Amino acid sequence: MSRINFLLLLAVLLSGLYxxxxxxxxxxxxTELDRAQTEARRLDADYQRLQAERHAQATNLRVExxxxxxxxxxxxxxxxxxxxxxxxxxxxxxxxxGFELSIDDFGTGQSSLxxxxxxxxxxxxxxxxxxxxxxxxxxxxRVAGLIVELGRDLGVEVLAEGIETEGQLAxxxxxxxxxxxxxxxxxxxxxxQFRPEA
Numbered sequence: 001m002s003r004i005n006f007l008l009l010l011a012v013l014l015s016g017l018y019x020x021x022x023x024x025x026x027x028x029x030x031t032e033l034d035r036a037q038t039e040a041r042r043l044d045a046d047y048q049r050l051q052a053e054r055h056a057q058a059t060n061l062r063v064e065x066x067x068x069x070x071x072x073x074x075x076x077x078x079x080x081x082x083x084x085x086x087x088x089x090x091x092x093x094x095x096x097x098g099f100e101l102s103i104d105d106f107g108t109g110q111s112s113l114x115x116x117x118x119x120x121x122x123x124x125x126x127x128x129x130x131x132x133x134x135x136x137x138x139x140x141x142r143v144a145g146l147i148v149e150l151g152r153d154l155g156v157e158v159l160a161e162g163i164e165t166e167g168q169l170a171x172x173x174x175x176x177x178x179x180x181x182x183x184x185x186x187x188x189x190x191x192x193q194f195r196p197e198a
Contacts, residue, residue, distance in 0.1 A: 051089055051090065071099055071100065072099075072100045072101070072102050072122065072123065073091075073094060073099055073100065073101055073102065074102045074103075074104045074125070075087065075091070075101065075102075075103060075104065076103075076104050076105050077103050077104065077105050077106050077107070077108065078105070080103055080115060080119075081115060088115075088118070088119060091119050092119060095119065095120045100122035100123070101119065101120065101121050101122055101123075102121070102122060102123035102124075102125055102159075103121055103123070103124050103125065104125045105125065105127045106124040106125055106126060106127060106147060107126060107127045107129075107130050107143060107144070107147050108127040108129055108130070116154060116156075121154075121156055122156060122157060123156060123157045123158070123159055124147060124150070124151050124156055124157070124158050124159070125158075125159050125160075125161050126144055126147055126148070126158055126159065126160040126161060126177065127161060127162075128161045128162025128182070129162075130143055130144045130147075131144070131160050131161060131162045131163055131168055131172070131182070132162060132164075132168075134168055134171045134172065135165070135167045135168055135171055141171060141175070144160070144171075144172070144175060144177070145175045145176075148175045148176050148177045149176075152176065157179055158177050158179065159177075159179040159180060159181065160172050160177050160179065160180040160181070160182075161180075161181055161182065162181075162182045162183075163180045163181065163182030163183075163184045163185070164182050164183050164184055165184060166184070168182075168184070169184060
């Protein structure tokens with residue numbers, strides 16, 4: 001076999017090997033893509049099932065005549081904003097069933113003000129990190145005041161968390177915040193020792 005024929009044969013063999021390798025890689029990629037699509041379909045089916053279960057739970061609560069005005073469901077601001085596509089339909093079903101919704105840690109998470117227009121919210125809970133510095137930090141005081149003002153404009157209650165001093169309470173009252181909780185009013189205690197005021 002001449003050198004030229006040998007080189008031609010070698011080139012053909014290498015090209016064939018390259019094509020076989022690429023075909024194998026393409027098949028592997030298509031197999032992984034098919035697995036990913038199957039997993040996506042499974043996740044979507046699971047999500048749809050969970051949505052149906054949440055809707056059924058909300059409906060069951062309505063049918064059982066739970067005193068809905070005594071229940072307020074809390075969700076953190078970040079979950080409300082970042083995961084709104086996942087939790088939004090469930091929250092809407094619960095508010096349609098008559099339950100009230102409270103956004104916890106408001107003012108510190110990833111806020112999405114647009115969601116406040118889409119889902120009926122009854123309460124914003126002003127985060128304790130803003131309340132902590134409200135006496136001496138003008139920026140914290142200004143942010144807290146803006147949240148109180150936002151709540152007032154939307155017809156939504158604003159509750160300040162983590163009130164520990166009379167000074168904090170005085171500033172919050174000056175800002176127009178009339179609801180609060182914290183150690184200033186009472187320490188946390190086990191449910192077995194809790195006695196509601198008459």
